[in-house]
Amino acid sequence: MALPFFPLQFPGLDVTGPIGQVLQILLTAFFIGFIFFGQKLQMRMFLMEIDRGLKRLDFIRIQARDLTLKTVKEQGKPTADITPQINTLMEQFIIAPVDMDPSGIVRKFDHLLDVHDVKFKDDVRAIAPGASEPTLNNLGNLVEASWALNTIYRIVRHFYLLGRRTSSFFIILQLQALMPMVMQEAEAYMGAARAFAEGQPIGDGIGALVASRLMKDKAQRKVEKDVIVAETTMEDRRVIALKAEGPGGNVGKPGDAIRSIIEENQGKVSMVVMIDAALKFEGENSGDISEGIGAAIGGIGTERFKIEEEATKQRIPVYAVIVKESILEAITPMKKEILDAGEKVIERIKRLIIERTKPGDTVIVAGIGNTIGIGQ
Amino acid sequence: MAQGKPPGGGSVTVRFVLSLILAFIGLFSLLALLTGYDFIQQRRLDDAGTSLYLSLAFVTFLFVVFNIVRTRRGFSLTTVVPSKVLSVVQCTQCSFKQLKxxxxxxxxxxxxxxxxxxxxxxxxxxxxxxxxGKKR
Known part of the structure; x- marks a missing residue:
């Protein structure tokens, strides 16, 4: 088939002719050049990708900080400019205790976290004097989300500049490999900031939501720090449900609360069931439920330690019911499939109670997670 | 206070220009592929020349397609649009349920x-x- 109408008719490439020879020289030069400079070229491409991600991270953190400033001004009614205080909060840090002698480190961590919580709340109260207690908690969470984004940006920028300055292929390679996960986490924190600004429940709150359903319209009391407890009955068993005090953003100290309830009911608690959101593996469905054994609670580990210690001392079995979700879903507004999992979790708890306890027994059901947007 | 601006406004323009150049090279390589096919039909090339000619055109075309796809992915590295949040209002005494x-x-x-x-x-x-949530 002849194509005479083509504007570009290439000359026949005779490999022995001048054009063929030029092409061969070019190809050989490219091949040899690639052997020597391939890694440099690849590094340049990686640096460009990281640079793009870094610009996006900077954009996200500025968005989050602007949202924080706007929300604190609207809901906290500050009397002066709060930008310097917000900037100070963005750079705060905790120095972890020395772990060369790990004995008693949990107590030290617990003390540090208590001091941090009190100081942080006082700092937020100072910039938002007009906010109610739940709003104050939400604003605290919002500032923490902004802080997380600022910290992510600073760390990524540090390694990017370090890699570029030292031309270290391996620093750049590791950073480039981590960038998709870092970006996903940053997007999740941005979603969290929006949820915290408006006080919307997040995916992590599913445990608190289940406990809230169990304790609705029941007499409630406060135990320990920011934890609410109510008694109910389920399948002829006495159920003590607990959750962090809502609807402000709060996780409370469920470890202390469970320990104090076990001590109050000396020898009567037959089982502890903990409900929490858990990170799913890729390919799993959000809102799926799994059952296991052990204390289902995240964080640094101090609360889990307290629960494990008390349960072991009193020989009480601890069961976990988890709702699977991604990191993005855990800290952004609760998705429908996660909300719908609440009823299924209650059914699981009922089944666990029937199978593992006798009528008349006392069971603790602990709804773990951030209770933002979830009352009791 | 620093104001947020869309990520890499300048680099977006550069990438757009690069995409245009790539599209041009892609078109050029596609024409080269067709011309090569035309040469085969007319038996104007020896076997080695045809292979080299077609390989170059084919590799160039693949390179362009790959880069355009990559650039498109770069453009679409975007935010999750704030999605609609609904409250479920329910009655404890009857079956009434409403979304707002x-x-x-x-x-x-x-x-x-x-x-x-x-x-x-x-x-x-x-x-x-x-x-x-939908991605923009």
Whole structure:
């Protein structure tokens, strides 16, 4: 088939002719050049990708900080400019205790976290004097989300500049490999900031939501720090449900609360069931439920330690019911499939109670997670 | 206070120009492929020359397609659009259930007053959820 109408008719490439020879020289030069400079070229491409991600991270953190400033001004009614205080909060840090002698480190961590919580709340109260207690908690969470984004940006920028300055292929390679996960986490924190600004429940709150359903319209009391407890009955068993005090953003100290309830009911608690959101593996469905054994609670580990210690001392079995979700879903507004999992979790708890306890027994059901947007 | 601006405004323009150049090279390589095919039909090339000619055109075309796809992915590295959040309002006494847009101050267990169906003061927010977020 002849194509005479083509504007570009290439000359026949005779490999022995001048054009063929030029092409061969070019190809050989490219091949040899690639052997020597391939890694440099690849590094340049990686640096460009990281640079793009870094610009996006900077954009996200500025968005989050602007949202924080706007929300604190609207809901906290500050009397002066709060930008310097917000900037100070963005750079705060905790120095972890020395772990060369790990004995008693949990107590030290617990003390540090208590001091941090009190100081942080006082700092937020100072910039938002007009906010109610739940709003104050939400604003605290919002500032923490902004802080997380600022910290992510600073760390990524540090390694990017370090890699570029030292031309270290391996620093750049590791950073480039981590960038998709870092970006996903940053997007999740941005979603969290929006949820915290408006006080919307997040995916992590599913445990608190289940406990809230169990304790609705029941007499409630406060135990320990920011934890609410109510008694109910389920399948002829006495159920003590607990959750962090809502609807402000709060996780409370469920470890202390469970320990104090076990001590109050000396020898009567037959089982502890903990409900929490858990990170799913890729390919799993959000809102799926799994059952296991052990204390289902995240964080640094101090609360889990307290629960494990008390349960072991009193020989009480601890069961976990988890709702699977991604990191993005855990800290952004609760998705429908996660909300719908609440009823299924209650059914699981009922089944666990029937199978593992006798009528008349006392069971603790602990709804773990951030209770933002979830009352009791 | 620094104002947020879209990520890499300048680099977006550069990438757009690069895409245009790539598109031109792609078109050029496609024409080269067709010309090579034409040469085969007319038997104007020896075997080695044809292979080299077609390989170059084919590799160039693949390179262009790959880079355009990569650039498109770069453009679409975007934010999750804030999705719609809904509150589920339910009555504890009857089957009444309603979805409404989330309003600032809504929370799960919040009392919502009188039920329009049974008339009792038993309406409350039983859940708050978001519809699946869409990527821009």
């Amino acid at each position: 847009n989330f309003a600032l101050g809504d929370y799960v267990t919040k009392a919502e007053g009188k039920c329009t169906q049974c008339g009792n003061q038993t309406l409350f927010v039983s859940g708050i959820f978001t519809e699946a």
